[in-house]
Amino acid sequence: MSEPGDDGDNRARSIALLRMMERIRAFEKQAILAAERDKLVLGAIHPSIGQEACAAGIMQAVRRDDILLSTHRGHGHTLAKGADPLAMFRELLGREGGCCGGKGGSMHIADFNVGMLGANGVVGANITIGAGAAHGLKLIGSDRIAVDIFGDGAVNRGPFLEGLNWAAVYALPVLFVCEDNQWSATTRTRTVTAGEGAGARAAAMGLPVTTVDGNNVEEVAQAADQMVARIRAGNGPEFLHAITYRQTGHTSFDQAAYRPEGEAERHKREDDPIMRQRSYLQEMGVSSAELETIHAEAQAEMAALLKEAAATPFPPDDTAFTDVQDIGSPAKEAF
């Protein structure tokens, strides 16, 4: 979506990156409130607070009709891909009009209208699906590409090897992204990962690897732009290793007491992607008032949408039996 332009364009783009990160954070803060305070979100949610630069930076580089596959920690990616936040809130609350009709919830959020083909409850499973989507796109001669995002924990699952090898062998149009927040649930990923880790493994299969500071949204965006351009030109898959940090617990309910004292606080204080982009924009001459407005607008937008979602009814009971299968459908005969 982005074109190299003059300073005015750059400024607008940098502001847009901040705005998207603010919206993601506001969405997730509301979602956490809805889970903990209001008991409206019943299932687990996995916030990406502290990781918003990856979502904002990568998704601005792709088109609306490009494909995205994501993980259990996928709200940010989905929103940045262009999904409707009201439909997302409704989904988190299990309501009618949710993007999956209330059947999926946070972990299976998807919006096919914007090419978002699903978050996934199984770590690593989206890697082969994303490779396959790219395979299908190539087969039908499309110029669309796929973006396949997973965590650092996923590189220890088999589909990582099978999916990356597959994409490389068939030179598929797919950008693999390891959004490395350094934690696999309650385990520090490097303590259970042999060798040099994600990037080295991808490089061993011949994928060009770019490593970025995943909390610097400008750096993520720039890298993504270049990689997406090469991939769309038909040069085969690439691998983006974005180093970031999960500021919250694994789920909204997890207090993350297993982390060394002060680690999360230090990241929040010194390495927060939103704070860093605000400083960057201030250096560019954007006023504090303007930054505050962006923040306040995001908050107001998401608070209002959550309210609206909470006023929506639950889906009709009989939809428990729809969209399973045509042949042998439980809507006709479930036993």
Added chain:
Amino acid sequence: MAEKMTYVEASREALREAMQSDETVWCLGEDLGRGSVFGQYLGLQEEFGPDRVVDTPISEAAIMGAALGAAMVGTRPVVEMRFSDFALCATDELVNQIAKARFMFGGQSRAAMVIRKPTGMWRSSAAQHSQSLESWYTHIPGLVVVCPATPQDNYSLMKAAIAADDPVVYFEHKNIWGMEGEVNRAHTVEIGKAAIRRAGADVTIVSWSDTANLAEQAGARLAEEGISAEVIDLRSLWPWDKEAVTASVARTGRLIVAHESVRAGGFGGEVAATIAEAVPGARIRRLGAPRSLIAYAPNLEDQMRVTVDMIAQAAREMTND
């Protein structure tokens, strides 16, 4: 208009025709360019090229997972698992991903594909190349389960499976690739409709896959002895033709369900229980493999078989009183 074809030729012809008429149909699996293990794809790569008949790495999880991604962007993959045993390496992709993709995303997506799983005992292939696991997949909402037993059904059901918008798990029996039969290309079969392979009045024998062929032989033998057996080949296990079986047992009052897979937890239990509820007073017997493993040595392998003799003997015993 019928032509002579073998079981393996029949599904290959069905696939070839589907690929000719629909450019989005493609196949992926190991060694397909050389026809795969049993010749199911012979000549197809020459005809359709390596992009539509794709030789894959030995990556069952990626074959299955990639098929889902490709289905979600509008293509219609035919997945080759080589042996149904190897499909277990892709269980998450089939059970957690493919079977659930449509429902979990609220109907935004479909996973139209055929997943081919050559099944059953075939020569001395031992414990990891001989299993019949079809009942597992009947337990998974979202999947259609098909088990053809004849060349005609392998032709017609493969066509129906490719045309379906659902994921169809398609079990071809390895022991009958060379089985010859008349195939009429115009003959269509609806998935979920059983075939009455032999009409009869005294006992109903229900089966599927190659065991249905054994059941038909048993029926012929019983007829010589004056026992009239109705032999029903279910052809698909989900959905399965409850109406046909119920109507038959309502007349005969006796049901034998016979299958090659392990009896305990086999789909025969589901058929038996359903009919016990639907036809009060019906006498019911199940024949299936003992709950042991399939061995290499032929005499040990034979211990696991349901035979024509066993089926016929069960019918004699049931009609004897």
